[in-house]
Amino acid sequence: MKRYKTLAESVRFRREHGTWKPIAHDECLSFGGEGRSAVVYRIEGTDKALKVFYPDKVHIAKEEADIYKLLSGISAFPALHESGGTYIVIDWIDGKTLFQCLEEGIDIPVELIQEADKAILAARKRGLNPSDVHLRNIMVADSGQIVLIDVARFRQTKDCMNWEDLKTAYTHFYTKPFFPKRIPKRLLNIIGVMYKKRLLPIYWRKAKGIIQHP
Ligand SMILES: Nc1ncnc2c1ncn2[C@@H]1O[C@H](COP(=O)(O)OP(=O)(O)OP(=O)(O)O)[C@@H](O)[C@H]1O
Numbered sequence: 001m002k003r004y005k006t007l008a009e010s011v012r013f014r015r016e017h018g019t020w021k022p023i024a025h026d027e028c029l030s031f032g033g034e035g036r037s038a039v040v041y042r043i044e045g046t047d048k049a050l051k052v053f054y055p056d057k058v059h060i061a062k063e064e065a066d067i068y069k070l071l072s073g074i075s076a077f078p079a080l081h082e083s084g085g086t087y088i089v090i091d092w093i094d095g096k097t098l099f100q101c102l103e104e105g106i107d108i109p110v111e112l113i114q115e116a117d118k119a120i121l122a123a124r125k126r127g128l129n130p131s132d133v134h135l136r137n138i139m140v141a142d143s144g145q146i147v148l149i150d151v152a153r154f155r156q157t158k159d160c161m162n163w164e165d166l167k168t169a170y171t172h173f174y175t176k177p178f179f180p181k182r183i184p185k186r187l188l189n190i191i192g193v194m195y196k197k198r199l200l201p202i203y204w205r206k207a208k209g210i211i212q213h214p
Pocket residue numbers: 032033034035036037038039040049051078090091092093094097136137149150152
């Protein structure tokens with residue numbers, strides 16, 4: 001098999017309308033997903049994922065690799081296999097993000113939320129400050145296990161309420177019988193933007209003390 005570094009170098013990007021788009025990659029790589037910092041591929045014939053950072057985000061590769069080393073041994077985080085200047089290689093997770101679960105109407109039982117909570121606590125015990133834990137950064141493996149990916153911001157010092165707010169939304173909305181279990185992608189994206197702009201009722205209710213974090 002080709003070296004991970006060679007595979008990472010095969011990924012080429014082009015800037016389009018202010019975002020990076022992957023325009024070429026080795027045939028051993030199949031697209032897995034993309035985010036604000038990187039594109040992720042499965043290395044075919046293996047259970048490994050190659051995360052290649054965009055040209056202006058390559059500094060994150062070392063930071064994320066260092067954090068994965070600190071999380072080593074906690075089963076809810078993928079293991080790190082290698083890292084280089086522009087990439088990391090971690091376990092490939094066969095499964096879906098919580099975002100995809102909502103989009104497809106796949107039930108998210110409370111046990112998964114509890115497992116994710118335990119993983120976040122375990123990360124805190126290792127001196128980290130889990131941040132940026134959002135619906136696309138939490139996966140449910142086909143085995144049923146919860147896996148937290150994208151740990152690059154786990155050492156930031158600023159407190160991030162994402163996970164606490166997700167848990168609040170889960171308890172106060174998702175579990176209610178009237179709440180739809182399937183939400184179209186466009187609406188989920190709109191909710192995400194409104195959340196960032198603090199325009200969701202969760203903020204008003206929190207401000208009035210109607211909602212407290214579970
Ligand atoms: N190990 C993995 N196994 C399977 N799919 C993955 C894996 N890592 C990432 N993905 C997919 O790729 C997407 C982007 O990955 P990731 O969240 O690591 O990128 P990012 O650019 O750091 O994201 P963000 O926008 O949250 O900063 C994920 O939402 C997920 O769908």
